[in-house]
Amino acid sequence: MDALTDSGVALDALNAHFAGMPPVAALQPTVADWRDGHLQLSAPLAANINDKGCAFGGSLVSLMTIGAWGLVFLELAQAGIEADIFVADSRVRYLKPVFEDIVIDATFDDAGERAQLVDTLRKQGRASIRLKSESLLAEGGVAASFVGRYVAIVRNG
Amino acid sequence: MDALTDSGVALDALNAHFAGMPPVAALQPTVADWRDGHLQLSAPLAANINDKGCAFGGSLVSLMTIGAWGLVFLELAQAGIEADIFVADSRVRYLKPVFEDIVIDATFDDAGERAQLVDTLRKQGRASIRLKSESLLAEGGVAASFVGRYVAIVRNG
Numbered sequence: 021m022d023a024l025t026d027s028g029v030a031l032d033a034l035n036a037h038f039a040g041m042p043p044v045a046a047l048q049p050t051v052a053d054w055r056d057g058h059l060q061l062s063a064p065l066a067a068n069i070n071d072k073g074c075a076f077g078g079s080l081v082s083l084m085t086i087g088a089w090g091l092v093f094l095e096l097a098q099a100g101i102e103a104d105i106f107v108a109d110s111r112v113r114y115l116k117p118v119f120e121d122i123v124i125d126a127t128f129d130d131a132g133e134r135a136q137l138v139d140t141l142r143k144q145g146r147a148s149i150r151l152k153s154e155s156l157l158a159e160g161g162v163a164a165s166f167v168g169r170y171v172a173i174v175r176n177g
Numbered sequence: 178m179d180a181l182t183d184s185g186v187a188l189d190a191l192n193a194h195f196a197g198m199p200p201v202a203a204l205q206p207t208v209a210d211w212r213d214g215h216l217q218l219s220a221p222l223a224a225n226i227n228d229k230g231c232a233f234g235g236s237l238v239s240l241m242t243i244g245a246w247g248l249v250f251l252e253l254a255q256a257g258i259e260a261d262i263f264v265a266d267s268r269v270r271y272l273k274p275v276f277e278d279i280v281i282d283a284t285f286d287d288a289g290e291r292a293q294l295v296d297t298l299r300k301q302g303r304a305s306i307r308l309k310s311e312s313l314l315a316e317g318g319v320a321a322s323f324v325g326r327y328v329a330i331v332r333n334g
Contacts, residue, residue: 037228043204043225044227066199069200071197077264078201078204078239078240081267082235085234085238104229110269111266111267111269112266114264
């Protein structure tokens with residue numbers, strides 16, 4: 021019952037992973053929800069505040085980056101694949117300031133790419149996939165948007 | 178002698194600014210050099226390490242973002258202009274892992290835009306400017322590159 025294919029175990033592993041990296045732990049992210057190809061993270065404003073009393077842009081991009089990373093990690097864990105996952109490039113737009121606790125929603129950019137991810141990794145040992153993240157406001161708007169390309173490489177061992 | 182137009186005072190103000198924001202302070206950035214339109218920041222690997230023993234991508238993008246932000250802050254301080262400076266968008270490429278202390282070099286993307294920045298702010302109260310940052314390796318290579326657009330708005334008061 022401690023295989024990463026169990027979703028609770030995979031979520032615990034992801035939270036432990038975040039907590040184990042000092043610059044990520046400093047952001048205080050929590051996995052809030054994972055379902056239907058979406059991963060939501062939350063993080064307290066107090067740990068991520070800038071001089072203007074709103075969320076620091078670097079925190080938003082970091083959280084959007086690890087949200088998308090975490091979604092790939094969870095999908096691969098569920099398929100029983102252990103891989104090293106790297107972010108290769110990203111693009112961010114800052115649209116509105118965030119004066120509240122941060123909520124990030126990460127998902128796949130392309131359903132077809134997502135559907136082939138596990139197959140490609142099993143056949144080729146390596147895959148590239150594009151994800152998107154948004155920083156969501158309680159009122160319903162989007163504060164920042166992110167698109168990033170990730171590379172996963174199956175671990176031999 | 179405590180006007181921000183004094184470069185030592187402006188650098189102290191920038192370091193204090195970084196130290197005053199929790200998510201930035203966590204990265205432990207230090208202003209290493211500022212000359213000829215370049216700002217260099219350094220940050221210890223230990224505060225920015227990921228699970229693979231190299232620098233966390235979110236730390237690199239945060240440091241490249243604040244390096245470019247800091248350069249605009251310093252140039253405007255030198256011209257006696259107090260402005261709010263926001264990052265509007267950015268694009269990052271991760272090229273190589275960083276297994277050493279992080280060094281960031283930020284500069285203006287366009288010499289003409291830089292030359293007009295102060296004039297535009299004095300006339301219009303608002304300006305948009307593009308900057309670029311690189312994460313430099315001790316061996317001479319580039320680990321990550323960043324291009325970002327910043328908006329400065331003169332403070333009234």
